[in-house]
Amino acid sequence: MEAGTLVEWLVRPGDEVKRGQVVAVVETQKGAVDVEIWETGTVDQILVESGRKVPVGELLALLRTAGEPVAGAQDISGLQEAAGVEAASVLSGASPSRAGIPPVSRISPVRPRVSPSARKLAEELGVEIASLSVAETGAEISRADIERAAQAAMKAQPAIQPASSDWQSQMRKAIAAAMARSKREIPHYYLATDIDMSAVSAWLSSENLKRNVTRRLLPVIPCMKALALALREVPELNGFWIDGAFRSSAAVHLGMAISMRGGGLVAPAIHDADKKSLDQLMADLRDLITRVRGGRLRSSEMNDPTVTFTNLGEQGVDGVFGVIYPPQVAIIGLGKTSEKPWVDQGAVVARKVATATLAADHRASDGHSGGLFLATLGKLLQEPERLR
Amino acid sequence: MTPRSREEIRQAIVDALGGIAPEIDPGSIAADLPLREQIDMDSFDFLNLIIRVHEILGIDIPEQDYAKLVTLNGAVEYLARRCAAQQ
Incomplete structure (x- = not known):
């Protein structure tokens, strides 16, 4: 959680940018x-060239807001924030071979997508992804x-040693750091309750029967909706513990463990x-999983979940x-x-049953609130037709 | 709808699996063992498999029949029957 490598700028000085735009x-x-920007304005100056590894909180560019003269350009505070927060802040797996990424001016406006597996292979084989042209690879690398690129490079320069990849071990380190900090600092308490899932399962089956395969809902979808609604009833579980105090969040941004x-x-x-x-939750989840596995997440998605949901039932565990x-x-x-x-x-009677669990921070809430949350979740799942 | 041979159906499923789990070697799939034990797939991946097969073969697979697609052989048999029924 300390640095990331700026791979590519998608804007250049003089470009107009809108709040939420990927820059x-x-x-x-x-x-x-x-990385998204949180102000609308004009890019005045790029301070960090692509290919550079930057620490969390580093100033990346200067932005001019509407009506502001060129001389009075201000820091892109949003960008600073975006680059500085947890997601982008994870340790970079960059190898020295990445340093030669071409400047923005040479990057084609059509950006090929790179699967994580291809990106990893590129690092292993020392292939510069930015050096591949869309004409060679098509829209997806x-x-x-x-x-092919590695073989071509081998032929041209057989002495090149492939840079070894430590992407996986870096990710392991990031998870280790976050989880160790959690267990060190957060006094967890744990609650579990069995929920009768018969009603929601039956409702979902009949709903999916009416739907074409492309519009079907996964069983997790009504559960996501129910728990987001239940969190509104118990706000002390939704938010952040920062600087010794709990800050609840009015919005429910559900972090999905994928x-x-x-x-x-x-x-x-x-x-x-x-x-x-x-339907919207299904579309969003589909989009999110596709991008997680296809290698493109937005900084805001990584940074602002207010609570996490993990659905390990998929692997057959009870709780x-x-x-x-x-x-x-x-x-x-x-x-x-x-x-x-x-x-x-x-x-x-035989019923479809699932165990819902809660691990919560005892500094921010007590078991009573946690119990109330699980009870509310269970109640909401008994009336699936109302989860719209 | 053109008739589909079992081989075509098998190929369609293997192609769909390749799109979901690019790391698998199609030749290594044991046709009689559950796919989800051999390939790391969650319910989202499985739904995508069903959608992909639907796109390739034009067969709509209702949710209650998902259990018939557990193994590669089972899926081929089931889809061959469904293709034949649609003739």
């Missing part, structure tokens, strides 16, 4: 992250493109999950007691849904 790409050991192919995980945010329809990602104050887990004996009005 640069930073390479972290979690893959490439798009594949492993085959990288291999595993990466080949190891490691990230938990980028689905913004305002409590306000989105199930997961998570480690809070600081400075968040809670992580919610959902185990697998399976048929279990359940007592309903004095009779034992």
Whole structure:
């Protein structure tokens, strides 16, 4: 969580930029992250050229806001923030061979996409991704493109030693640092409750029956909506513990723990999950997972989850007691849904049941609030048709 | 709808799997063992597999039939039946 490498500028001095626009790409050991800008204005000066490894909080560029004379250019505070926060701040896996990335002026406006696997291979083989032209690779750089480029380079210059990659070990280090800090600083308490998932499962089946395969909802979607709504009822679980005090967040930005192919995980945010329809949540989750596995996340997604949700039930576990990602104050887990004996009005019946868990920061909330949260979540999941 | 041979269907599934898990070697897939034990796939990947197969073969696979696509052989048999039924 200390530095990242500025891979590419997507704007140049004189360009007009809008709030939320992606202006640069930073390479972290979690893959490439798009850096967004938080002010509208004109780029005055680029202070960090591409290819440079920058520490957290480094000033990247100067921005001129509307009506401001050229001489009075101000720092891009948003950019500073964007580059400085947790996601972009992870240790960079950059190797010295990256230093020769061409300046902005030579970068083609059509940017090829690079899969994480191709990017990793490029690092292993010492292939400069920026040196590949779109004409050679098409819109997406594949492993085959990288291999071809590496072979061509070998022929041209057989003495070149491939730079070894430590991307994976860097990511492991970042996870280790965050989790060790969490267990060192956060007094976790843990709660678990079994939730009857029969109603929501039945509702989802009938809903998906009506839908074309491309519009189907995953079982996790109604759960995401229910827990985002439940968090509104228990705000002491949603926010950050910073400088010895809890700051609750009015918005619910749900960090979704997503595993990466080949190891490691990230938990980028689905913004305002409590306000989105199930279809919108599905579209957002699809987009997020695709980009996590395709190697393009936005800095804001990495930086601002207000709470994390982990759905390890996929792997068949009954329950997961998570480690809070600081400075968040809670992580919610959902185990697998399976048929279990359940007592309903004095009779034992078979029901679909899942164990929901909460690990929360005892500095910010007490078990009572945590229990209230899980009870609210369970209640909301009994009326799936209202989770719209 | 053109008739599909089992080989074409198998190829369609393997192609779809390659798009989801580029690291796999198609030749290494054991046709009788569950795909999800051999390939690191979650429910999102599996849904994408179903969508991709739907796009290639034009077969809509209802959710309640997902269990029939657990192994490669099972999926080929199921889709061959569905393709034949659509003739």
